[in-house]
Amino acid sequence: MRHDNTKTLFAYWDARRLGRSAPTRGDIAPRDLAGLLSHLFILRRMDRDHHIFRLAGTSLCQMHAREFKDQNFLGLWRGHDRQHMTALIEGALSVPAPACALADAASLDGRSVEVEIALLPLRGPEGWVDRCLGLYQPLQGRSLDGRPAVRHILKELRPAVEPESSVQVFRGLRESRVPARAANDF
Numbered sequence: 001m002r003h004d005n006t007k008t009l010f011a012y013w014d015a016r017r018l019g020r021s022a023p024t025r026g027d028i029a030p031r032d033l034a035g036l037l038s039h040l041f042i043l044r045r046m047d048r049d050h051h052i053f054r055l056a057g058t059s060l061c062q063m064h065a066r067e068f069k070d071q072n073f074l075g076l077w078r079g080h081d082r083q084h085m086t087a088l089i090e091g092a093l094s095v096p097a098p099a100c101a102l103a104d105a106a107s108l109d110g111r112s113v114e115v116e117i118a119l120l121p122l123r124g125p126e127g128w129v130d131r132c133l134g135l136y137q138p139l140q141g142r143s144l145d146g147r148p149a150v151r152h153i154l155k156e157l158r159p160a161v162e163p164e165s166s167v168q169v170f171r172g173l174r175e176s177r178v179p180a181r182a183a184n185d186f
Helices: 004-017 058-064 079-094 171-176
Strands: 040-047 050-056 099-106 112-123 129-138 151-158
Touching (some): 004 112, 004 129, 040 079, 058 129, 079 099, 112 151
Antiparallel strands (some): 040 050, 040 129, 099 151, 112 129
């Protein structure tokens, strides 16, 4: 996580989990994230190939010169990048744990700006982890000078990592175990 907004969102998400693997959509209060709202989005998983925007912040919509509500997030990606983003989202939802990506958002005339995309899993009303709270954050204060972003090129993926268990019952056994010896170690 490079941008301060990404770190802020992660800390908020982590606090709202309340010891669970992921907070519910209802645990997220927009007023708590007022400074980030224009960069936030929420995706709902319909199936592996369809992660639909339920909400999309104004900064995200302005940067692409279009509305995203009810559109497929994966439509922003092509070829192998689309496959990688599908795997990134699916991994975040299945672990569940946060995932991030760095990409270049490019305009038709070749201008580009680096963006950080954070994906934090959420539980829907049915109790399933089937949503992502996302942040689409341009880095380094650059812009596309009013030109819309029309494609994305992945630069880096940081997949979800299963958090270490808070139960440490067997940790002492693992650390105090006598190393195995081979026949010629004596």
